[in-house]
Amino acid sequence: MVKAVVLGAAGGIGQPLSLLLKCNPLVTELGLYDIINTPGVAADLSHIATPAKVEGYLPDGGGLKNTLTGAHVVVIPAGVPRKPGMTRDDLFKINAGIVEGLANGIAEHCPKAFVLVISNPVNSTVPIVVEVLKKNNVFDPKRVFGVTTLDVVRASTFVSEIIGDLGKSKDIVVPVVGGHSGVTIVPILSQSSHPLPSGISDGDYDKLVNRIQFGGDEVVKAKDGTGSATLSMAYAGAEFADKVIKAFKGEKGIVAPSYVNLTADKAGGDALKAELGTDIEYFSSRIELGPEGVTKIHPLGKLTPKEKSLVEAAIPDLTKNIQTGIAFTKKSAL
Ligand SMILES: NC(=O)C1=CN([C@@H]2O[C@H](COP(=O)(O)OP(=O)(O)OC[C@H]3O[C@@H](n4cnc5c(N)ncnc54)[C@H](O)[C@@H]3O)[C@@H](O)[C@H]2O)C=CC1
Numbered sequence: 001m002v003k004a005v006v007l008g009a010a011g012g013i014g015q016p017l018s019l020l021l022k023c024n025p026l027v028t029e030l031g032l033y034d035i036i037n038t039p040g041v042a043a044d045l046s047h048i049a050t051p052a053k054v055e056g057y058l059p060d061g062g063g064l065k066n067t068l069t070g071a072h073v074v075v076i077p078a079g080v081p082r083k084p085g086m087t088r089d090d091l092f093k094i095n096a097g098i099v100e101g102l103a104n105g106i107a108e109h110c111p112k113a114f115v116l117v118i119s120n121p122v123n124s125t126v127p128i129v130v131e132v133l134k135k136n137n138v139f140d141p142k143r144v145f146g147v148t149t150l151d152v153v154r155a156s157t158f159v160s161e162i163i164g165d166l167g168k169s170k171d172i173v174v175p176v177v178g179g180h181s182g183v184t185i186v187p188i189l190s191q192s193s194h195p196l197p198s199g200i201s202d203g204d205y206d207k208l209v210n211r212i213q214f215g216g217d218e219v220v221k222a223k224d225g226t227g228s229a230t231l232s233m234a235y236a237g238a239e240f241a242d243k244v245i246k247a248f249k250g251e252k253g254i255v256a257p258s259y260v261n262l263t264a265d266k267a268g269g270d271a272l273k274a275e276l277g278t279d280i281e282y283f284s285s286r287i288e289l290g291p292e293g294v295t296k297i298h299p300l301g302k303l304t305p306k307e308k309s310l311v312e313a314a315i316p317d318l319t320k321n322i323q324t325g326i327a328f329t330k331k332s333a334l
C-alpha cells in the first residue's frame with residue numbers, strides 16, 4: 001500500500017503530476033490538496049482505471065489533515081511560478097510562507113512521510129521544510145528531498161540533441177549537482193553515460209552548460225507571463241516520486257541526484273563537504289535510495305577543471321539561499 005499526496009494539486013504542475021501518479025501502478029491511494037478546485041480534479045482522475053483511490057480536499061473542515069493522514073510520499077508543487085524578468089529567489093516572499101504552512105501540516109499529520117519539494121526557490125524551500133520538521137522534533141534527513149530531476153531530464157534531452165539521436169534521450173544519464181537555480185545547477189557532463197562528441201568546441205560546451213542551467217528561463221520566456229515549466233516538471237516529479245516509492249517497496253540500486261541535507265548520510269555528506277571544501281549544509285549529489293529514504297550520498301567523483309570551477313561558482317549562491325531559508329523560519333518563530 002502506498003499513499004501519495006500532492007499539495008498544490010490543482011495547479012499547472014499539480015494536475016499533470018497527479019495524473020501521472022494516478023497512472024503509477026504502485027500508488028494505491030492518492031490524496032490531492034489545494035486551496036482551490038481539488039474536488040473537481042479528484043473526481044476527474046477517479047474515473048481512470050488504475051488502482052489508486054483518489055480523494056480531493058480543500059482547506060475547510062480539516063482538509064490538510066485528511067489529505068496527509070497515512071501519507072507515505074508527499075510531493076509539494078504549491079506556490080507561485082515565475083513570470084519573465086523574475087528570478088526564482090523573487091518567489092521566496094510568497095512561497096516561503098506557503099511551504100512553511102504545509103510543512104507544519106506534515107510534521108503534525110504524517111511526520112514519517114517522504115517529502116519531495118518542488119516549490120521554488122528549492123535551494124531555500126528545502127531548508128524551510130527541514131527547520132519546521134526540526135522544530136517539531138520529527139526531522140529525519142533521509143526523508144526530505146529537493147526535486148532537481150528536471151535539470152537531469154533537461155540535461156539528457158539537450159545532450160541527446162547534440163549527439164543527434166533523440167531516441168537515446170531516455171537512456172542518457174548526466175549527473176546534475178549543486179542546487180536548482182542558475183549557476184547553482186552544475187551538470188557533470190564528463191560523467192555522462194553517453195559522452196559528448198569528442199570534437200565539441202569550447203563554445204558549444206559552454207552553450208550546453210548554460211542551457212541546462214537556464215533551461216527554466218527558456219520556458220518562462222516562451223510562456224510569456226502565463227507561468228513556468230509545468231508539464232516537463234510533472235514528468236520529472238513523477239519520475240523522482242516513482243524512484244522513492246520503488247526504493248520504499250524494496251527495489252535495490254536506485255540512484256538519482258536530489259538536493260538533500262548532508263546529514264542524511266553522515267559519512268557520505270562529510271566526504272562530499274571535503275570534496276567541496278566547505279561546510280555547506282545542503283547539496284544535490286547522486287543519492288542512493290532505500291526503504292527508509294537516503295542510504296548513501298555519493299561523492300562528486302572526478303571532475304574536469306571546468307566542472308571544478310562550475311562547482312566553486314555554485315557555492316556562494318547556494319550558501320546564501322540556504323541561509324535565507326533558515327533565517328525565515330527563525331524570524332517566523334519570533
Ligand atoms: N523544482 C522544479 O524544478 C520546478 C519548480 N517549479 C515551481 O513549482 C511551483 C508551482 O508551479 P505551478 O504549478 O506552475 O504554479 P501554479 O500557480 O499553476 O500552481 C500552484 C498551485 O498551488 C496552489 N497553492 C497556493 N497556495 C497553496 C497552499 N497554501 N496550499 C496548497 N496549495 C496552494 C495554488 O492554488 C495553485 O493551484 C512554483 O513555485 C514553481 O516555481 C516549477 C517548475 C520546476
Ligand SMILES: O=C([O-])CC(=O)C(=O)O
Nearest residue numbers: 082120150216217228229
Ligand atoms: O524556471 C522556473 O521558474 C521553474 C523551474 O524551476 C524550472 O523550470 O526549472
